[in-house]
């Protein structure tokens with residue numbers, strides 16, 4: 001059942017307490033409650049996802065009219081690599097977590113990304129071939145909003161038919177689509193067409209896939225894994241507005257601190273009174289890559305010296321907690337196109353009202369998908385001088401650069417210019433080498449931590465980003481765009497040399513909102529890392545982390561799909577332990 005006050009809870013002792021009902025937490029809650037004799041409580045700081053139009057409309061998402069209380073109120077610290085700029089950092093604070101508010105792009109990444117995780121952890125269960133078996137359980141591939149013939153736009157065998165999260169191709173055609181496909185034919189060496197970037201082969205330009213159902217509503221971990229039929233399981237308990245403030249040590253097992261209680265406060269008003277619940281078997285931390293390292297540190301699991309500075313007593317001294325944070329920096333290359341040849345006119349004033357009305361009435365039209373119909377994943381040439389110092393990508397199938405090809409103005413949170421039609425290529429470094437941190441600013445559990453993604457701190461990152469912008473420029477220089485792409489727009493028009501591109505990037509780049517790390521997985525006995533390959537917290541008993549904070553590096557694509565697959569396997573690991 002779903003509760004919004006602790007007084008409604010039927011009990012305070014459960015087999016498992018999952019902290020965070022987001023992308024990963026909802027998966028684990030669903031899978032554990034498949035066993036009817038197992039009781040599960042999910043504590044979620046945000047509110048229920050139900051009946052919120054702005055998160056149901058697929059196009060709505062990053063920065064576009066999402067009610068502010070659905071985000072954590074995070075601001076990152078000034079970024080030296082970004083000319084000391086700081087900005088609001090979006091994270092979902094609602095059931096479904098970031099999958100309820102994100103950009104919908106569903107990309108699994110390259111098989112090499114997963115095989116790298118398997119190598120790093122010494123656990124072959126995290127390899128692509130091992131994780132593939134979770135796809136049919138997790139995914140339900142559905143027709144696009146406009147029911148067009150999708151032959152050749154995906155590889156059917158790569159997809160699930162009966163899983164829980166609905167995924168589809170774009171369901172609204174744009175004039176730019178034909179130019180994108182024509183470019184892959186004109187310049188197949190640099191921009192080959194890939195029929196499906198989710199079959200383990202990531203590279204090339206493919207039709208986007210998004211977590212959009214049929215009819216075209218956002219499919220999140222909340223609508224999928226916490227749908228009413230699952231919420232109604234007698235052993236499933238979900239409490240919203242419950243913000244965990246501390247994981248409590250309850251004893252010692254074989255010399256290791258054991259954790260079987262959680263303290264939580266009022267996530268709506270950010271205050272006490274505080275309550276406590278107990279987990280007889282395990283506590284699973286699924287607060288996401290900012291929330292998890294924050295909560296671990298608040299609970300005394302982190303760098304003892306740094307914790308002492310804010311007055312927190314160390315329980316497990318592990319300086320790796322909150323380290324190795326990584327994110328995709330993102331910059332835009334906007335071009336003007338002939339009036340009416342983009343999505344922009346659907347998104348202004350009365351037309352936006354009409355677009356929303358169309359979606360409401362028919363679940364068709366321009367708001368039925370993410371902000372792009374095509375994504376491109378690319379590599380630096382093998383002989384690039386940038387790779388002379390080594391290749392940080394996970395392997396030859398992983399990408400260095402992503403191009404998001406959008407038939408509209410994209411620069412969240414900058415407002416759309418009042419007039420004009422745009423084609424924007426958003427450029428990201430897929431395998432960044434810069435690493436950042438999450439540290440405590442104070443012992444107050446409701447105060448935000450210091451969030452430092454540390455963008456563009458390495459030569460590799462800035463040089464690869466410059467190459468990415470030049471790649472975008474070569475893409476639109478194809479003859480296929482003659483008469484369609486008019487000119488580069490705004491400050492981007494000055495990005496004409498490497499030096500000017502660097503300055504443009506440092507003064508305008510933002511984020512893909514893909515931060516992860518902070519509780520990274522490493523091999524058992526490794527001198528680094530926060531969790532073992534089974535995702536149990538090193539040095540602890542009764543405590544596991546299941547969310548995007550465990551990734552040691554970013555998949556070279558958008559990370560939600562990988563988070564789902566990891567959470568599916570983690571659920572199996574937890575179940576297997578219970579049966580031991």
Ligand SMILES: Cc1cc2nc3c(=O)[nH]c(=O)nc-3n(C[C@H](O)[C@H](O)[C@H](O)COP(=O)(O)OP(=O)(O)OC[C@H]3O[C@@H](n4cnc5c(N)ncnc54)[C@H](O)[C@@H]3O)c2cc1C
Nearest residue numbers: 020022023024045097098102103105244288291548558560
């Ligand atoms: C705006 C935006 C756009 C994005 N676009 C894409 C995209 O298009 N494609 C893609 O693949 N990825 C995208 N991402 C990234 C992707 O959504 C995340 O990497 C992924 O969802 C993270 O899953 P998670 O389970 O780790 O965390 P989350 O899904 O964020 O879940 C964490 C949950 O824990 C809750 N929580 C946190 N702290 C506490 C606490 N102390 N007590 C109780 N509850 C707590 C939160 O409220 C939240 O519900 C985007 C993210 C954002 C924010």
